[in-house]
């Protein structure tokens with residue numbers, strides 16, 4: 001049967017409207033694990049707003065903070081499988097999968113913002129390559145403020161940590177517990193307040209920022225500002241989702257990511273100071289660690305770096321050589 005010409009052109013018109021509307025409505029979910037008020041989350045929301053604006057509303061990213069879509073340790077898999085088009089992970093959580101992810105979780109390997117930036121520069125090409133093999137894309141990364149020790153009771157040396165219920169958030173923070181003979185229990189940030197309330201945690205190493213987020217002052221009294229490492233969050237995208245965007249949206253996304261990276265670093269530094277002030281105002285005693293505690297923790301760091309190098313193989317050596325160059 002022969003269709004009248006106008007019907008065919010009408011159909012084409014309808015199809016092209018449908019296609020452009022479909023493009024106008026790309027919606028992504030971005031899974032993250034930290035509370036909405038955390039600086040990483042605020043940065044993600046601004047990133048999503050920037051993308052919305054710069055694509056003229058073509059790409060809408062919804063940020064699902066506080067592990068509301070996927071648990072912290074499930075986010076990477078969810079992005080890989082496309083259950084979420086994008087996500088924010090903490091690299092150190094994935095150390096057991098591939099040691100390179102854990103380099104910024106090692107005590108005293110990179111313990112200032114300056115060294116953290118150098119370590120990131122060395123990690124980035126390796127991680128980008130690994131993510132590409134896994135069907136994902138590296139968007140931007142942001143360091144947490146330096147990690148110190150929160151505790152219920154005063155700690156003057158590692159021997160004071162013996163038997164203590166030690167909250168870990170990563171394989172490396174659990175390993176520290178082993179090495180100081182504490183009892184590790186892994187609890188992600190979203191469940192930390194709850195864990196403290198039920199008494200399963202007496203100490204943890206984390207940032208001033210998480211100290212405020214999780215109101216650690218309600219249960220813990222001391223913060224030893226060890227500045228032992230700066231773990232990084234990393235924002236990733238499913239590669240197929242990225243590839244299905246038009247070129248201008250892809251460019252807009254990458255541009256917004258570059259701005260978010262610069263903004264995130266500045267926020268991390270600023271929040272570190274603000275959070276320490278808030279901890280103090282809420283009754284936490286913030287103190288420099290004793291020389292003995294520092295020496296003990298550095299020894300822990302040395303052991304962990306050795307273990308890490310053995311497991312990380314040639315990739316680990318490449319990373320360290322680049323970092324130390």
Ligand code: PCA
Nearest residue numbers: 144169188189206207210
């Ligand atoms: N806060 C997160 C990870 C590192 C940090 O500073 C946490 O404690 O889970």
